[in-house]
Amino acid sequence: MSTLFISAPGALNLNEINHRQIQNEVIAGVQAPAPKVAVMPSAVDATLEKLALESSKRQHVIVVGAGISGLRAASVLQRHGIAVTILEGRPDRIGGRICTSRRDGKGARDIGAAWMHETSQNKLVQLIPKLGIEYYYDDGTPLYYTRDGRAGSQFKAKKVADEFADWIEWYYDENPNAPDRSVKDSVDDFVAKHPLITASERKWAPQATREVELWIGTSIDNASAKHLSYFMTERNLYMKGGYDKIVNWTAKPLLKDPNMIHLGEVVKNITWGDSDLSTVVQTQNGTYAADAVIVTVPLGCLRRNTISFSPPIPASIQRGLNSFSYGALGKVFVEFSEVFWPKDNDQFMYYPSPIPAGAPIDESSILSYATVTSNLWIMSGSKELCIQVAEPLTQRIESMDHTDLYAFFEPLFKILRTEPYKDLPDLLNIETTHWTLDPLAGFGSYSVEKVGDNSEILVNALDEHRNKRLQFAGEHCIEVGNGCVHGAFETGEIAARNLLGIFGKEWDGQDTTARSVSP
Structure with missing residues (x-):
C-alpha cells in the first residue's frame, strides 16, 4: 500500500493545492519544509484537518516587496513566531532601491x-x-561654481537662499492656512521684496535655492514651498x-529559510479582509493566501495603480496617496x-x-x-x-x-x-x-511634496487604519525619516507591530539595532 507524505503548510499557494493528490509534495513551498509525516491514505482527511488546525494557530503574513521596509517587517514578524512569505518582483536581488554595485x-x-x-x-x-x-x-x-568657474568667498547668494528658507518656514508656521506655492515663485517674491540685498544677490539667490533640488529630486518649479525640506542640520x-551590508544584516534571519523569499513575483492583485485567510495575493505566476498583508512597494507604484485592491484601499489612505508625489x-x-x-x-x-x-x-x-x-x-x-x-x-x-x-x-x-x-x-x-x-521602482527614486501636497494626510490615515490586516510600509509612510532608509526601516517595524497587535501577540520590545548585531 502506498504512503502519502504531507508537509505542514505555510502561506497557501492556491495553484499547488490538491486536497486529494498531495503525493510527495510540499503544499506551500514558502516555509522551510516541516518534517514529513507518513500517513496511510485512509487517514488523509484527518491529517489535513489536523494540519489545517495547526496552521490556523500560527498566523501567516505576506509581505509584498523585499526592500528594507519589507525585510524589516518580515524579520520582526518571524521573531514573534509569525509565518512569513515575501513576494519580490525583481528576479535577481533583494534590497529594492538600495542597490550596491x-x-x-x-x-x-x-x-x-x-x-x-x-x-x-x-x-x-x-x-x-x-x-x-x-x-x-x-x-x-563645499565649493561653489557657476558657468564662469569657481565662485569667490564673497558669493553671498547662498546665504540669501538660506535666509529665504528660514523665512518661508516662519511664514507658514505663522500662516498655516496660506495657500501653497512653488519654491520658485516664493523665492522670486522674497528677493523682489527684500530691501537690503544687492542686485547680484537678487539675481543669484533663486539659483542658489536650486540646491534643494538635489535633496528632494524635483525642480523648484514643482516643489512645495509650504513643505520645503531645505536644511539638513x-x-x-x-x-x-x-549599504548592502545593512540589507544583508536585515535579511540574515530570513535567508535561513531558502523558501521564504520568492523572487520574480510581481504582484498584480490583492484581496484583503478582516479575518483569517481573508488575504489572497495574485502574481503573474501564482496565487497566495494568508491572514494579512504588508505592502511595501514604492509610492510611485501605488500612484500608478500597478496593484489592484479588492475591496479598494480605505478612502483616507487613498486620499493620502493622492496627496503625496x-x-x-x-x-x-x-x-x-x-x-x-x-x-x-x-x-x-x-x-x-x-x-x-x-x-x-x-x-x-x-x-x-x-x-x-x-x-x-x-x-x-x-x-x-x-x-x-x-x-x-x-x-x-x-x-x-x-x-x-x-x-x-x-x-x-x-x-x-x-x-x-x-x-x-x-x-x-x-x-x-x-x-x-x-x-x-515606480519610475522614480523617492517621495517628495510638490505644490499642493501634504504627506501628513497619508501618515495620519495609516495610523487611523493601524488595526487593518492591510498594512503599508516604505519611506513614504513616515514623517521623520521620510525619503530615507532609516525611515523605511522604521515603517517596516511599525507595520509588523500593528499586525502583532491584531494577532494578540505582545511586541517583545527589542530594538535589535541598539542591542546587538544578531536580528
Missing part, C-alpha cells in the same frame, strides 16, 4: 541609497561599527562600505585615470546662470541645470565623481547611452579642473542610475 575589487558603489541622514536619531548608525562598515562624514565645506554619513533623483558615476578636481573638498555645487523670465533654458547643456558632485576621491579613495541631478533632467540622462552621457557632462568636468589649461584625463568608466525606467 561591487566592481572587481574597486569597492562599493551605491546606485540607490548611499547616505545615512538625520544621524543624531538614526538608529541604523549603531550598526556601522558593529558590522564594520566603512563610512565618511561628508559635511565639510544633522551630519550626513556616506556609506563607503556599501514622487521625485526622481539621478546619479552619474564617472571614473577617470587621474584626479583633476580639488582634492580637499567633499562636494562641488554648481549653480546655473539666471535667465530672463519666460526665456527657455538650453536643454542641450548640463550647465543649464543645478548639480551637486561628490568627490569620491576624498570620500572613498576612488578616482571618480558622482554627479546628482533632479527631474526632469533625470529622465533624460537615464535614457542616454554612455557616449552621449559623457559628452553631455564634459562641460561640467572642465569647470571643475584645478588646472584649466590641461585636457581632461582618460575616462575609465561611466555608470548612471535607471530608476525612472524601472516600473518596480
Whole structure:
C-alpha cells in the first residue's frame, strides 16, 4: 500500500493545492519544509484537518516587496513566531532601491541609497561599527561654481537662499492656512521684496535655492514651498562600505529559510479582509493566501495603480496617496585615470546662470541645470565623481547611452579642473542610475511634496487604519525619516507591530539595532 507524505503548510499557494493528490509534495513551498509525516491514505482527511488546525494557530503574513521596509517587517514578524512569505518582483536581488554595485575589487558603489541622514536619531548608525562598515562624514565645506568657474568667498547668494528658507518656514508656521506655492515663485517674491540685498544677490539667490533640488529630486518649479525640506542640520554619513551590508544584516534571519523569499513575483492583485485567510495575493505566476498583508512597494507604484485592491484601499489612505508625489533623483558615476578636481573638498555645487523670465533654458547643456558632485576621491579613495541631478533632467540622462552621457557632462568636468589649461584625463568608466525606467521602482527614486501636497494626510490615515490586516510600509509612510532608509526601516517595524497587535501577540520590545548585531 502506498504512503502519502504531507508537509505542514505555510502561506497557501492556491495553484499547488490538491486536497486529494498531495503525493510527495510540499503544499506551500514558502516555509522551510516541516518534517514529513507518513500517513496511510485512509487517514488523509484527518491529517489535513489536523494540519489545517495547526496552521490556523500560527498566523501567516505576506509581505509584498523585499526592500528594507519589507525585510524589516518580515524579520520582526518571524521573531514573534509569525509565518512569513515575501513576494519580490525583481528576479535577481533583494534590497529594492538600495542597490550596491561591487566592481572587481574597486569597492562599493551605491546606485540607490548611499547616505545615512538625520544621524543624531538614526538608529541604523549603531550598526556601522558593529558590522564594520566603512563610512565618511561628508559635511565639510563645499565649493561653489557657476558657468564662469569657481565662485569667490564673497558669493553671498547662498546665504540669501538660506535666509529665504528660514523665512518661508516662519511664514507658514505663522500662516498655516496660506495657500501653497512653488519654491520658485516664493523665492522670486522674497528677493523682489527684500530691501537690503544687492542686485547680484537678487539675481543669484533663486539659483542658489536650486540646491534643494538635489535633496528632494524635483525642480523648484514643482516643489512645495509650504513643505520645503531645505536644511539638513544633522551630519550626513556616506556609506563607503556599501549599504548592502545593512540589507544583508536585515535579511540574515530570513535567508535561513531558502523558501521564504520568492523572487520574480510581481504582484498584480490583492484581496484583503478582516479575518483569517481573508488575504489572497495574485502574481503573474501564482496565487497566495494568508491572514494579512504588508505592502511595501514604492509610492510611485501605488500612484500608478500597478496593484489592484479588492475591496479598494480605505478612502483616507487613498486620499493620502493622492496627496503625496514622487521625485526622481539621478546619479552619474564617472571614473577617470587621474584626479583633476580639488582634492580637499567633499562636494562641488554648481549653480546655473539666471535667465530672463519666460526665456527657455538650453536643454542641450548640463550647465543649464543645478548639480551637486561628490568627490569620491576624498570620500572613498576612488578616482571618480558622482554627479546628482533632479527631474526632469533625470529622465533624460537615464535614457542616454554612455557616449552621449559623457559628452553631455564634459562641460561640467572642465569647470571643475584645478588646472584649466590641461585636457581632461582618460575616462575609465561611466555608470548612471535607471530608476525612472524601472516600473518596480515606480519610475522614480523617492517621495517628495510638490505644490499642493501634504504627506501628513497619508501618515495620519495609516495610523487611523493601524488595526487593518492591510498594512503599508516604505519611506513614504513616515514623517521623520521620510525619503530615507532609516525611515523605511522604521515603517517596516511599525507595520509588523500593528499586525502583532491584531494577532494578540505582545511586541517583545527589542530594538535589535541598539542591542546587538544578531536580528
